[in-house]
Amino acid sequence: MSSKGLEQFLNDNLEDLKGKGLYNVIDPLDSPNGPVITINGKDLINLSSNNYLGLATDERLKLAAADAIKQYGVGAGAVRTINGTLKLHVELEEKLAEFKHTETAIAYQSGFNCNMAAISAVMDHNDAILSDELNHASIIDGCRLSKAKIIRFNHSDMDDLRTKAKNAAESGEFNKIMVITDGVFSMDGDIALLPEIVEIAEDFDLITYVDDAHGSGVLGEGAGTVKHFGLSDKVDFQIGTLSKAIGVVGGYVAGKQNLIDWLKVRSRPFLFSTSLTPADVAACIRSIEILMESTDLNKRLWNNADYLKSGLKKLGFNIGNSQTPITPCIIGEETLAQQFSKRLIDEGVYAKAIVFPTVPRGAGRVRNMPTAAHTKEMLDKAILIYEHVGKEMGVI
Numbered sequence: 001m002s003s004k005g006l007e008q009f010l011n012d013n014l015e016d017l018k019g020k021g022l023y024n025v026i027d028p029l030d031s032p033n034g035p036v037i038t039i040n041g042k043d044l045i046n047l048s049s050n051n052y053l054g055l056a057t058d059e060r061l062k063l064a065a066a067d068a069i070k071q072y073g074v075g076a077g078a079v080r081t082i083n084g085t086l087k088l089h090v091e092l093e094e095k096l097a098e099f100k101h102t103e104t105a106i107a108y109q110s111g112f113n114c115n116m117a118a119i120s121a122v123m124d125h126n127d128a129i130l131s132d133e134l135n136h137a138s139i140i141d142g143c144r145l146s147k148a149k150i151i152r153f154n155h156s157d158m159d160d161l162r163t164k165a166k167n168a169a170e171s172g173e174f175n176k177i178m179v180i181t182d183g184v185f186s187m188d189g190d191i192a193l194l195p196e197i198v199e200i201a202e203d204f205d206l207i208t209y210v211d212d213a214h215g216s217g218v219l220g221e222g223a224g225t226v227k228h229f230g231l232s233d234k235v236d237f238q239i240g241t242l243s244k245a246i247g248v249v250g251g252y253v254a255g256k257q258n259l260i261d262w263l264k265v266r267s268r269p270f271l272f273s274t275s276l277t278p279a280d281v282a283a284c285i286r287s288i289e290i291l292m293e294s295t296d297l298n299k300r301l302w303n304n305a306d307y308l309k310s311g312l313k314k315l316g317f318n319i320g321n322s323q324t325p326i327t328p329c330i331i332g333e334e335t336l337a338q339q340f341s342k343r344l345i346d347e348g349v350y351a352k353a354i355v356f357p358t359v360p361r362g363a364g365r366v367r368n369m370p371t372a373a374h375t376k377e378m379l380d381k382a383i384l385i386y387e388h389v390g391k392e393m394g395v396i
């Protein structure tokens with residue numbers, strides 16, 4: 001039995017969200033999460049995953065995971081510091097460091113929890129964090145958890161960042177100051193201005209923290225945004241997720257040995273939560289090997305992204321300022337964006353609406369993620385459906 005207060009809170013707020021078209025219904029998939037998915041028995045071209053390279057369903061990863069289960073079982077057994085560090089975890093961290101061109105790395109159970117872990121292990125109430133206003137929710141929550149003063153700067157506005165960095169540094173109020181940014185912004189697909197950010201960081205002695213969840217496997221021929229700009233030795237924290245281009249689950253920080261040593265003794269999700277399973281770790285290792293062996297999948301991803309983007313742009317859709325495969329079609333009003341997505345799904349394209357609070361109010365959109373696994377035929381079909389639904393709804 002729940003309290004009347006809770007009942008009222010839930011009913012009022014759920015009704016409110018539904019009335020505003022902000023309530024997201026989650027669809028169960030009958031199929032693997034590949035370039036075509038099956039929902040309610042219907043096949044749909046899937047433009048909603050973060051499975052950039054198609055590795056989530058790759059046979060080589062499945063085999064690695066199955067072998068690891070045979071050898072090590074299904075669970076890690078415990079928190080790593082207590083008894084759960086399998087050699088596989090260490091091997092994964094060595095591979096990640098090689099992949100990211102850093103001294104070493106630490107793996108976490110997810111990208112989200114990596115940001116919870118890493119920021120608060122280093123920053124505290126005597127510190128300040130300069131954070132891009134469009135940073136991912138996990139960065140925002142990680143910053144809050146640290147109790148440092150959060151100073152938001154306007155999205156990719158380097159004058160604003162410089163002014164705020166200068167003021168914070170000159171105030172003398174803070175022991176440490178960090179600048180933190182997504183490498184690639186997940187809802188718009190634009191790339192952080194890392195060379196300028198690093199320059200400002202050098203001028204004001206800032207700690208640099210880049211969450212490259214959407215850049216790894218995508219930019220820098222796969223190695224990520226930091227490598228793309230040749231800044232591997234200039235960024236203190238390189239954060240990534242193992243759930244998007246890598247295709248599995250997990251997160252990591254790559255950086256200097258002393259930083260990772262500290263995170264291993266002070267980051268709470270590492271110390272108080274059981275580690276990645278053997279199957280996850282083995283699949284991640286195989287995935288990173290594939291990425292380091294060849295850039296084929298990365299090239300295919302970019303070809304498909306360019307193809308879809310130019311097709312949608314030619315039709316007259318507003319795809320914003322994306323510089324990466326993330327392809328938003330910005331519709332504006334939330335309910336219209338939801339209806340547009342629903343019609344796309346009716347016609348055979350699974351592209352979900354993204355609305356407030358994930359993006360600002362009035363910037364509702366349908367977000368498309370072409371992957372290396374899509375064929376030209378699938379993309380052509382998707383573009384045709386976009387044209388049909390766009391004209392029908394007066395969006396183009």
Ligand SMILES: Cc1ncc(COP(=O)(O)O)c(C=O)c1O
Pocket residue numbers: 110111112113136138139182186211212213214241242243249250251
């Ligand atoms: C920038 C950023 N950081 C972290 C995450 C969370 O990653 P994970 O799904 O591995 O928890 C995401 C996922 O959307 C992201 O976009």
